[in-house]
Amino acid sequence: MKLGLLTRNKEAWCSKQLIKSIMKREVQPVCFQFPDLTARVSCKPEISMNNCQNLLDELDAILVRPIGRGSLDEIIFRLDLLHRMERLGLPIVNSPSAIEKAVDKYHALAFLEEGGIPIPKTIVTENAMTALKAFYELGSDVVVKPIFGSRGIGITRVTDAEVASRIFRTLSFFHNIIYLQEFIPHGTRDIRILVVGERAIAAMYRVALAWKTNISQGANPVPFTPEGELKKLAVRASKIIGCEVAGVDVMEGKNGFVINEINSQPGFKGLQLSTGIDVSGAIIDYVLKKVACR
Ligand SMILES: Nc1ncnc2c1ncn2[C@@H]1O[C@H](COP(=O)(O)OP(=O)(O)OP(=O)(O)O)[C@@H](O)[C@H]1O
Ligand SMILES: [Mg+2]
Incomplete structure (x- = not known):
């Protein structure tokens, strides 16, 4: 069995963890980036890597890591490629339609509101x-x-x-x-819940010195065990967006929890290291189970 890992940087911490988890399960990881792919229409193979291997014959599924910044052309083409591979029968996690919804902040919040999830005005x-x-x-x-x-x-x-x-x-x-x-006065911390499939598998507070609580802006991860209702909210929000793997960001406002966003390609270094939970293993187990259930 071969699992594709679509990643800009296979040396990045999360990618390395995922590769380790894939190999531990005796599956072969195949790392590639979008520029490695060639698409053909009306001639075969439909999608190939390094201009020769047919990706659809090669792989059993693809796990998508951050698709990265790019021009409008690049982003649209990348999503088109994922859609095409999915239509041709290759399981993609997260699905391209979930990625599309999640990356667009307006689109995502509109879906969440329609699904009855509390969100900021x-x-x-x-x-x-x-x-x-x-x-x-x-x-x-x-x-x-x-x-x-x-x-x-x-x-x-x-x-x-x-x-x-x-x-x-x-x-x-x-x-x-x-x-x-x-502005939601959240007291310089928010909650990140990692959802895999139907389960909230790990959570942390992101504690900052100022109002931006991104770990990349210097916030610190502090392990946190959410109550059942909050876990359910995170799973429901992920499902509305269609994300099978999701980093759900929750702010604690004056009137209770509000969901700030659903990250469809979440980093999990802070979460895995601070909680000790094997996030990468849980993601890979989920993808392999999905392949097995086809
Ligand atoms: N409405 C808000 N009120 C208070 N703080 C906010 C609000 N929106 C965002 N923040 C803070 O700013 C941080 C960054 O905002 P947000 O998550 O919306 O964008 P981003 O992190 O740049 O996007 P992405 O997660 O897609 O990379 C949040 O983690 C949160 O701490
Ligand atoms: Mg964010």
């Missing part, structure tokens, strides 16, 4: 004047985010109307979408 527009009205509507304390998130980079808290107006005009001028969210 969010207003999205292309118009700077409308954004300024939204700033007041959200209590003049907002978080401005790029619609495609990236480890807390480019996210700003704004409480001053003049600064807000300047930011909105600049974003609009450069054809960026203006994505505003009410």
Whole structure:
């Protein structure tokens, strides 16, 4: 059996852990990146690696790690490739449709709201004047985010109307979408719950010195055992987005828990090291079970 690991960097900590877990189960890992792939239409093989092996004959499933930043062309083509492989019968975890929903902050929150999940009030527009009205509507304390998130980079808290107006005009001028969210006073920590299949397998607080709680921004992982209802909320939210493996970020607001986002390609170094839970093993077991059940 061969398991494909679609990863930009097979030397990265999470990729190495996944490779170890795959080999421990006597399965062969095959690591590759999107630029290694060639797609053919109306000539065979439909998707090949290094221009020769037919990926669909080679592999039993693919586990997708971060698809990375790229141009619009690259991102669309990468997702098209995943969709095509899935249609041709190769199990992909997470599925391309789940990745599409999760990476787009507006799209994801809209699905979560429709599914009855508590989320922060969010207003999205292309118009700077409308954004300024939204700033007041959200209590003049907002978080401005790029619609495609990236480890807390480019996210700003704004409480001053003049600064807000300047930011909105600049974003609009450069054809960026203006994505505003009410600030949730979460006390400089949030909760990350790792969901695999139908189970919340591990959780931690991400404790920061300021309001951004990304580990990559310096927050510290602190093990945490969520109560049953919170676990159920995380599993339900992951299911709505269609993520079989998900990093669910939960903020504790004044009115209870709100889901900030569902990460479809979550890093798990902090979680695995702080809790001692074998996250990579659980992910690989899930994918292998999926292959076995086909
Ligand atoms: N509405 C909010 N109120 C308070 N804090 C927030 C809010 N939105 C985000 N944050 C903080 O900022 C951090 C980064 O925001 P978010 O997770 O939305 O984007 P990102 O991490 O850049 O995206 P991605 O996880 O997709 O890389 C969150 O982990 C949280 O600590
Ligand atoms: Mg985040």
